[in-house]
Amino acid sequence: MGASEQHFLYQQVAEDMRRAIGMGTYPAGERLPSLRRIADHYEVSLATAIQAYQWLEDSGFIEARPKSGYYVLAQGCGEACEPEISTPRMKAGEVTVGQLALDILAEARRPDIINLGAAIPGPDLLPLKSLSRIYAGVVRRDVRLLGYYEEQQGNAFLRQQIARRLRVSGVRVHPDEIIITNGCMEALTLSLRTLCKAGDTVAVESPSYYGMMQVAEQLGLNVLELPTHPRDGVDLDALQQALDKNLINVCLFMPSFNNPLGSCMPETNRKKMVAMLQRAGVPLIEDDIYGDLGYDSVRLPAAKAFDKKGEVLLCSSFSKTLAPGYRIGYVVPGRYFDEVLRRKFLGNIATAATPQVAIAEFLQKGSYERVVRKATRYYQQRTERLRQLVLQHFPEGTRVTQPQGGFVLWVELPEHINGVALHDAALRKNITVTPGVIFSPRGDYRHHIRMSASMVGLDVMTDAVNVLGRIAHKV
Numbered sequence: 001m002g003a004s005e006q007h008f009l010y011q012q013v014a015e016d017m018r019r020a021i022g023m024g025t026y027p028a029g030e031r032l033p034s035l036r037r038i039a040d041h042y043e044v045s046l047a048t049a050i051q052a053y054q055w056l057e058d059s060g061f062i063e064a065r066p067k068s069g070y071y072v073l074a075q076g077c078g079e080a081c082e083p084e085i086s087t088p089r090m091k092a093g094e095v096t097v098g099q100l101a102l103d104i105l106a107e108a109r110r111p112d113i114i115n116l117g118a119a120i121p122g123p124d125l126l127p128l129k130s131l132s133r134i135y136a137g138v139v140r141r142d143v144r145l146l147g148y149y150e151e152q153q154g155n156a157f158l159r160q161q162i163a164r165r166l167r168v169s170g171v172r173v174h175p176d177e178i179i180i181t182n183g184c185m186e187a188l189t190l191s192l193r194t195l196c197k198a199g200d201t202v203a204v205e206s207p208s209y210y211g212m213m214q215v216a217e218q219l220g221l222n223v224l225e226l227p228t229h230p231r232d233g234v235d236l237d238a239l240q241q242a243l244d245k246n247l248i249n250v251c252l253f254m255p256s257f258n259n260p261l262g263s264c265m266p267e268t269n270r271k272k273m274v275a276m277l278q279r280a281g282v283p284l285i286e287d288d289i290y291g292d293l294g295y296d297s298v299r300l301p302a303a304k305a306f307d308k309k310g311e312v313l314l315c316s317s318f319s320k321t322l323a324p325g326y327r328i329g330y331v332v333p334g335r336y337f338d339e340v341l342r343r344k345f346l347g348n349i350a351t352a353a354t355p356q357v358a359i360a361e362f363l364q365k366g367s368y369e370r371v372v373r374k375a376t377r378y379y380q381q382r383t384e385r386l387r388q389l390v391l392q393h394f395p396e397g398t399r400v401t402q403p404q405g406g407f408v409l410w411v412e413l414p415e416h417i418n419g420v421a422l423h424d425a426a427l428r429k430n431i432t433v434t435p436g437v438i439f440s441p442r443g444d445y446r447h448h449i450r451m452s453a454s455m456v457g458l459d460v461m462t463d464a465v466n467v468l469g470r471i472a473h474k475v
């Protein structure tokens with residue numbers, strides 16, 4: 001049996017036991033079957049059973065008691081501890097939080113900081129060594145790569161590899177329909193610039209990624225926030241209402257694992273949403289940057305997969321999966337291809353060639369799935385653990401999302417606790433979290449924070465959440 005098969009097996013056992021614990025088959029305090037019995041029952045080796053229990057223990061579902069066995073830990077309050085669907089004002093307006101977001105991000109870069117806020121992948125989970133070997137090989141083989149401008153649309157070999165990968169999310173495009181960008185951020189900016197003029201309104205999920213708010217602010221766009229469910233994403237009835245009233249020029253959504261909610265829109269809703277938007281003649285910018293980081297092994301089709309008119313602009317990058325420092329992203333702009341490409345050229349002529357070729361070679365080698373799968377397992381475990389720690393240490397009334405992908409949590413604190421004050425006090429203890437106010441255009445979500453489980457080890461995380469919990473009781 002290969003290493004990856006072994007990895008897969010212990011995950012299957014752990015997942016099955018996790019489900020049994022969730023369903024109450026093994027209630028809190030109950031002793032679990034012995035490792036030997038687990039190995040017999042699932043017909044796996046003892047080593048696999050040990051790995052499965054280790055995973056459950058690291059995720060905070062069970063504990064080992066010396067000389068006694070494994071016991072189920074109390075699992076908190078389930079769905080009752082998740083935030084409810086958001087209720088924004090549904091009134092378009094200008095963005096005012098841009099500078100605050102920049103200040104907070106600058107602080108999070110301090111090298112001595114315990115980072116429980118930034119949505120940056122864990123560096124140990126990225127294939128950085130293997131990528132840098134490929135990168136060095138690319139330059140050695142053909143130093144001329146550095147001596148000319150790459151095609152303005154992006155490297156043809158990379159576009160071919162991306163076109164192949166997109167088939168996994170149900171998107172069938174020719175490599176020539178893809179434009180390579182400097183990260184997903186440039187893909188989003190080019191799309192917004194192409195589709196909107198100052199004063200137009202872009203509809204977003206509420207809460208939503210602050211980078212997008214900043215772009216909207218720069219372009220003089222109004223932002224309309226839509227009610228969004230922490231599990232299922234944007235509320236389609238609310239979207240229909242806004243469309244009926246002609247309130248929206250463009251939508252910018254993250255159907256797969258919204259940052260910061262982690263919500264994932266069901267497949268039927270994706271299909272319905274694209275049909276609704278196309279009936280109304282409103283284009284959709286789909287930010288799919290977290291699309292490959294779902295905990296489930298089956299990936300849902302992107303909204304782009306249901307696009308019959310070229311009105312969905314799919315944006316993504318390798319920043320959350322391979323290497324944020326390479327700055328390689330892409331956009332599939334559908335019928336807006338020519339305009340997006342023209343803006344790309346005017347902005348920076350083309351994206352650097354070497355990182356494009358290195359990523360293309362990495363994708364061609366076929367290790368992407370394995371790398372992403374391993375990272376996702378880790379994120380699932382750490383996110384679950386972080387959630388439990390927060391529910392354990394934060395004041396009563398705290399609610400936390402339970403995402404099915406990615407590595408961030410959206411934490412709703414009791415109303416009297418100010419997220420910025422918590423952030424400021426935590427910073428004095430060298431811990432950072434991201435205040436909720438920057439995830440809405442006009443500084444709502446005052447008693448919310450975003451937390452990230454990707455950057456710190458388990459022990460540091462446990463201590464830091466303990467400290468944060470004490471601060472939260474005080475502020």
Ligand SMILES: Cc1ncc(COP(=O)(O)O)c(C=O)c1O
Nearest residue numbers: 183184185209259289317319329
């Ligand atoms: C939802 C979302 N979109 C876009 C970006 C920007 O991606 P990139 O680093 O590829 O430019 C981020 C980065 O955090 C993000 O979280």
